[in-house]
Amino acid sequence: MIPVEERTPAEQALSRSYDTSDGLRFDVIALSVEHHPDRSATLTYWLTVGRHGHPDERWTVTLPWNDKSWADVLTSPAPLADRLRRLVHLVHAHLEEWWHTKGHNRQSAKMGRRLS
Numbered sequence: 001m002i003p004v005e006e007r008t009p010a011e012q013a014l015s016r017s018y019d020t021s022d023g024l025r026f027d028v029i030a031l032s033v034e035h036h037p038d039r040s041a042t043l044t045y046w047l048t049v050g051r052h053g054h055p056d057e058r059w060t061v062t063l064p065w066n067d068k069s070w071a072d073v074l075t076s077p078a079p080l081a082d083r084l085r086r087l088v089h090l091v092h093a094h095l096e097e098w099w100h101t102k103g104h105n106r107q108s109a110k111m112g113r114r115l116s
Contacts, residue, residue: 010074013088014043020096025050029058039071040064043091046115049099058115063094 007015017027027048034042043063050056065074073079073087101108 008075008077009079010076010084010087013084014091018092020092023052024096024099026092026095027056033074035071035075039068040066041071041074045095047095059112060115061095061098061112063091063098063111065091 011031011033014033015028015031017025019025025048027050029046029048031046032044034044036042043065045059045061045063047059047061048056049059070083070087070090073083079087098108098111102112103109
């Protein structure tokens, strides 16, 4: 894993844990960002997901990031703050969609693997 001080601002922002408006807690244990030659990326999260009244669940989730228009934000040492906020919002929305659809959507189910 890359030490925090060597991560880009986007990787640092995407590595932060967060809570959703519907009561989910996504505790980010680790994040790996794999950059591809075609400017796409793969984000792999190791998470603990918590929700009131349920035991915490540990997961690894792989998000393919094929939207190359965000490559500059992912790799920049100083991305525009507004674009960085939008990227974080989009990634969080994808994680939340994965969480809510993994039980009945085959594509979502393939993205994550529950850990012990």
